[in-house]
Amino acid sequence: MSDNLKRDAAEKAAALVSDGMRLGLGTGSTAAYFVAALGARVRGGLSVVGVPTSEATLDQARREGIPLTTLDETPELDLTVDGADEIDDDLRLIKGGGGALLREKIVASSSRRMIVIADGTKRVSRLGRFPLPIEVVPFGLRATQIAIEKLLETLEMSGEMHLRRMADGTPYITDGGHFILDAHLGRIDKPNVLASTLNNIPGVVEHGLFIGLATGAILATGQGLVELGQI
Ligand SMILES: O=C(CO)[C@H](O)[C@H](O)COP(=O)(O)O
Structure with a gap:
């Protein structure tokens, strides 16, 4: 179907x-x-x-x-x-x-x-049930993840973030050579604010909010x- x-x-x-x-x-x-x-x-x-x-x-x-x-x-x-x-x-x-x-x-x-x-x-009716993909450079992954978590906190959002992996457990690598963090946010009340502020974090290459x-x-x-x- x-x-x-x-x-x-x-x-x-x-x-x-x-x-x-x-x-x-x-x-x-x-x-x-x-x-x-x-x-x-x-x-x-x-x-x-x-x-x-x-x-x-x-x-x-x-x-x-x-x-x-x-x-x-x-x-x-x-x-x-x-x-x-x-x-x-x-x-x-x-x-x-x-x-x-x-x-x-x-x-x-x-x-x-x-x-x-x-x-x-x-x-x-509201974005966010689908985990938001955030593409990050491998260098400084943990620091970038913490910066994203802090941003989410200031926006009063929370949710688990998982490094996307292949079936064999190795990190998924994008065509650009980066990693993806999938942010399980549940709901995104202010997508425009989240979209513009995510782009300010060093290490974030791009995110899936269009x-x-x-x-x-x-x-x-x-x-x-x-x-x-x-x-
Ligand atoms: O953003 C995408 C790939 O990066 C796809 O457009 C999105 O995942 C939808 O895929 P599908 O048509 O297989 O459901």
């Missing part, structure tokens, strides 16, 4: 792409359906270029035959299509469940539009597609 919903949202987004567009290609299982649908359109004659947000998406896009570029060659994009772990009614997101938040945020920030595709279960980036969303529910914002 969920996979069909993801595919529905992704195919709707792929239908929005027009000739000549410069695209940001998201990461994750829903974005992978978008890349597959886009690949089919490219093989049918659509002319686009894409910037992948992860090594995984880069590999998939290559296999699909989607012409690729970089933000150095093409620093301004028309549209990014990406998944999300949570989305609220103000189009604020938690992303990074798949670990690609840094490149995803750089690419989304370079795009005129960002459309989120997800199944409807990702829609929440605020003011998504311009629209296509959410697939059992009752059909629900659109938020501008599509």
